[in-house]
Each structure stands twice: as C-alpha cells, then as structure tokens.
Amino acid sequence: MIDWFHPSILFILGAFLIPFLRGKVQQVYLMMIPALAIVSVAFMSQGTFWSYSFAGTPLVFGAVDKLSIVFGWVFTIAALIGIVYALHVKDSGQHMAAFLYIGGSLGVTFAGDYLTLFVFWELMAFASVFLVFAKREKKAIEAGFRYILVHVFGGVCLLGGIMLHYVHTHSLTVGPMPNDGSLAFYLMLIGVMVNAAVPPLHAWLTDAYPEGTVTGSVFMSAYTTKTAVYVLVRVFPGTDLLVWLGTIMALYGVVYAVLENDCRRLLAYHIISQVGYMVAGVGIGTELSLNGSVSHAFAHILYKGLLFMGAGAVIEMTGKRKLTELGGLYKTMPITLVLYMIGGFAISAFPLFSGFVTKSMVIAGASQDHKPIVALLLLMASAGTFLHTGLKLPYYMFFAKDSGIRAKEPPLNMLIAMGMAAFMCIAIGVFPGALYRLLPYAVHFNPYSGEHVTSSLGILMFTGLGFFMLLKKLDPEPTISVDTDWVYRKGSRVFMWIVNKPFAIYENYLSNIYNTWFTRFTLFFSNFLAKIFDVRFIDGFVNGVADFFMNLAQTIRVSGSGLVRNYAFTMLLGSVIILTYLIFC
Numbered sequence: 001m002i003d004w005f006h007p008s009i010l011f012i013l014g015a016f017l018i019p020f021l022r023g024k025v026q027q028v029y030l031m032m033i034p035a036l037a038i039v040s041v042a043f044m045s046q047g048t049f050w051s052y053s054f055a056g057t058p059l060v061f062g063a064v065d066k067l068s069i070v071f072g073w074v075f076t077i078a079a080l081i082g083i084v085y086a087l088h089v090k091d092s093g094q095h096m097a098a099f100l101y102i103g104g105s106l107g108v109t110f111a112g113d114y115l116t117l118f119v120f121w122e123l124m125a126f127a128s129v130f131l132v133f134a135k136r137e138k139k140a141i142e143a144g145f146r147y148i149l150v151h152v153f154g155g156v157c158l159l160g161g162i163m164l165h166y167v168h169t170h171s172l173t174v175g176p177m178p179n180d181g182s183l184a185f186y187l188m189l190i191g192v193m194v195n196a197a198v199p200p201l202h203a204w205l206t207d208a209y210p211e212g213t214v215t216g217s218v219f220m221s222a223y224t225t226k227t228a229v230y231v232l233v234r235v236f237p238g239t240d241l242l243v244w245l246g247t248i249m250a251l252y253g254v255v256y257a258v259l260e261n262d263c264r265r266l267l268a269y270h271i272i273s274q275v276g277y278m279v280a281g282v283g284i285g286t287e288l289s290l291n292g293s294v295s296h297a298f299a300h301i302l303y304k305g306l307l308f309m310g311a312g313a314v315i316e317m318t319g320k321r322k323l324t325e326l327g328g329l330y331k332t333m334p335i336t337l338v339l340y341m342i343g344g345f346a347i348s349a350f351p352l353f354s355g356f357v358t359k360s361m362v363i364a365g366a367s368q369d370h371k372p373i374v375a376l377l378l379l380m381a382s383a384g385t386f387l388h389t390g391l392k393l394p395y396y397m398f399f400a401k402d403s404g405i406r407a408k409e410p411p412l413n414m415l416i417a418m419g420m421a422a423f424m425c426i427a428i429g430v431f432p433g434a435l436y437r438l439l440p441y442a443v444h445f446n447p448y449s450g451e452h453v454t455s456s457l458g459i460l461m462f463t464g465l466g467f468f469m470l471l472k473k474l475d476p477e478p479t480i481s482v483d484t485d486w487v488y489r490k491g492s493r494v495f496m497w498i499v500n501k502p503f504a505i506y507e508n509y510l511s512n513i514y515n516t517w518f519t520r521f522t523l524f525f526s527n528f529l530a531k532i533f534d535v536r537f538i539d540g541f542v543n544g545v546a547d548f549f550m551n552l553a554q555t556i557r558v559s560g561s562g563l564v565r566n567y568a569f570t571m572l573l574g575s576v577i578i579l580t581y582l583i584f585c
Contacts, residue, residue, distance in 0.1 A: 012123075105120075111174060147208040157188070159191075239283055253269040263397060264315070280374060298438075302428075327396060350386075392467070392474055
C-alpha cells in the first residue's frame, strides 16, 4: 500500500505523454493530472517519505508538514486553473513546459534535503524559459536567454552555498539556517533572492514575463517567486536583512509601476511589490508574520494569476498590450472587465477580498514586532497598488479614450479559468478561516475588526479620490522604463564588443606569433628528432634486439635437429647452468 505519493511525479512523467494526445482527449488529460494532484495533496499526512541513501547521505523526496501542504494546495489549484486557461493552445510543447515547471515547484516544496531541492530548483528554471521562447519572437528569445542566464547564476550561488554548508555540517537536511555570517549562508540566500526577485536581482522578472506567451506568463506569475518565498520561510526565518529588503521591494515595484505603459510589465512590477510583503514577513520571523507571508503567497498566486489572465485575454483578442493603444473595451469585453476587477480589488486589499485577510497579517506582524516604520511603508505600498493595478490599468485598458478596437470576449475556457480564480479570491476574503486553518502556526488574528476595516476603506477611498483628481498626471506615455536590467543589457554589449574587438585583435596577434615562430620551430625540431634520434637510436635499438633474438633462435634450433648428441649436449649445458645458479646464488 502506498503511504504517500509525490504530486510532482504526475506532472513530470505526465508531461511526456502530452505530445501523443490530440483534441479533446488531450484536453481531458491536461485537466485530469492537476485534479489528481489536488487529490494527492488532500489525502497527505505529515511525515517523511521516499527517503534514500546516496553516498552515505540521506535524500528525502517527501518531507510533509503544514508548511509544505499549504503550498502544495495552492500550487496544484493554480495548476488546474492555469491548464483550463490554456486549453485552447494547440502547442504541445507549451503544455509540456508548464507541466515540468509545475512538477519542479512541487518537487522543491516537498524536498527534505538540499540536493533534491536544487535538482527541482533547476528543473523549474529550464522548463519555465520555454514558456518565453514559445512566443517565437526576437524580443522573447532575447529575454528568454537573459532569464536563463540570471537563473543559472542564482543556481550556482545556491549550489555553492549548499556545498559549503555540507562541508561544515555534514548535513543536507532542509531547515532553518543560523545567521552565522558564513559564506554558505549568504550564497544560499543570494541564490534564493534571485528567484524571489529581490532588487537589484529582480530585473529578469519584468524583462521576461511580459515577453512570455499569454498562457505561459500566467504560470510564471504563480511559481518561481512563490517557490522562493517557500524556501525563505523554510530556511531563513527571522533574517533581519530581509525585513528591509522586503520593504524596499514593496515600494520599488509600486514606484516603477507608475512609469509603465505595458500592461503585463506593470503587473510584473506589482509581483515584485507583493512579494516584498512576503519577504518582509519572513524577515520579521514571528509566527504572525510568517503566517502572513504564507497566506499572502497563497492569495497572491490566485489574484495575480487572475490579473495576468485578464490582461492576457485583452492581448489575445486585440493583439495590443500598451495602455496608450487600448481603451473602450468595456463595451465588448464586460465579463473580462468584471473578472479582472475582482483580482484588482483582491490585490488592493479591499474588505471581502483575499488580499485584505492576508496582507494585513504581515502589516500587523510588523506592528506587533515594534517596527512601526516598516508597517507604515507597507501600508503606503498597499495604497500605491490600488492606484495602479486597481485603478490605472483597468481605467486606461477598458475605459479612457475609445481606441476603436471592438474585440469580443476570449474563448470560454479562458473565462472559466478566470471565474475559478475570481471565486477563490472572494471565497478566501469572505471565509478566511478555511485558509487560516492551513497555515503552519495557530492563527490569532481577526482581519475584520472595526478599526481595520474603516482604516483600510479610508485609505483606499482617499487613493481613489487622488487618482481621479490627478488623472491627467497619470496618463501613460509610450516610453520604456530603465531598470537594473540596463546593467546586463548594456553589460552584454560591452562584453561582446570586448570579445569581438580587443580580445579578437589580441588573439589574432598571438596566432600570428604562434604560426610564424612556434609552428616553424616545432616542425624543424620534429624533423631533427625524426632523422637523428628516431632513426639512429630508436630504430637501432629495436633492430638490435630483433637481431639478438633471431641469432639466439638459430642457435637453439641446433638442439632440435633429431641427433642424440645434440640433445645430450643441451641437457648437460642446462644442468651446468642450474648448478652454477644454485651454488653462487
């Protein structure tokens, strides 16, 4: 009897059957795998499973506790929603990449040792990049290469830290690491921070996510950064540095969203902002703040997926993604508008929506831990989120000037997936207890206190008033925001110039010297050796040995002539030799 089944196996092995299926059969199969994974998570019991010994070190593929189960729940639910959203896609390669990506995330979630965690960590990176490449456009391919290079750098840092950690502790067990200032600690932290998109290691996200396919970006918004949050909660709770890095993230994403004209790039910056709350909660390290980080990751996966699905539906039906090119779509895409706004209210922490019952837990954790400045800055970032994701983006996408575009609603499967995510956003907001019971620590927090509700509504209403008063100042402009990706964009050009110019000249110079002098000297010396040493010494020695044995053979042949006297002489000579050896040796 199987005590436990790893849900990642369903996705990883299931991915290789996808190309052999077609039509409705493939669609049913695509939905069946995440449904089975949800069932697998639902029947999990806590414990350690699938443990094996490798080179004397235990490897654990199934470490199950409340923290891994809650992430297992949201990852499998998001997989089902994302697959439904992508059912109309005929490219089996995209479905395979999505399955492997999801499987890698679940593998990290249930990994009990760092080696297993690293293997699945890298699977995530190399599977997800194909969701960018699948767009098959020049910008997408370039962004995909930058994406994978950054993640390879992060993976190398993580692996280096794991190796140093093993050298010092002789253990690969995944668990909280003491902040001892060691190189292992900081290498592992940097490796995880890359995936969490912590500035200045964040630009891969806003560079690649807008260039991915419409359906691929939905998956990418759900897994990479939240898997990193899971590892931060598991390994780095209470790391003070993360408090301020997370707070900076929350504000950084909001500020850059002000400048954005690309709808998915704007949403990508708000991923950075929202993950900032989770990172800050991990840094605070109290039970309340850690619960806040985990619950907010759960809610964020669903509402951010909904927002990317809404923006993706507009791109799918119009072919446009710049806010300056859109407007007036409320007339022909009202269902998409309503579903998008549910995600907008959720990310903005409106009462009765999921973000309200999760984000506030992190802010309350900062207040209880006597960090009022952190709590204030996170509250300011929340207002900025409503300003841009809840107001600016839908206003200029669906209202504002009439762009003349008369797009219809997206395919039914896309609307159903958006409806599933919208339902979850409302259900969590109305019944937060269901989510709170899944969290790793007991929850003693009431989000619907009178003070919290009135203060949140006051901030949101004031933000809305400010938006309409300053509407002309917020008009999007067809510009490109310069972020830290400028460093590796320009840096790569400088690197290629160095390779093609100075290095190439230097290499040609050395090649000429080599061909002119070294090669000629080598040929002259080799000819000398061939004529003198090889012919006179080597060949002479070999031929001399051969002549000696030929003469010896001729002499020995005498004993085999058939004459008795020759045999007698040979026996006498042999006896003399043996007696001489025995006497003197």
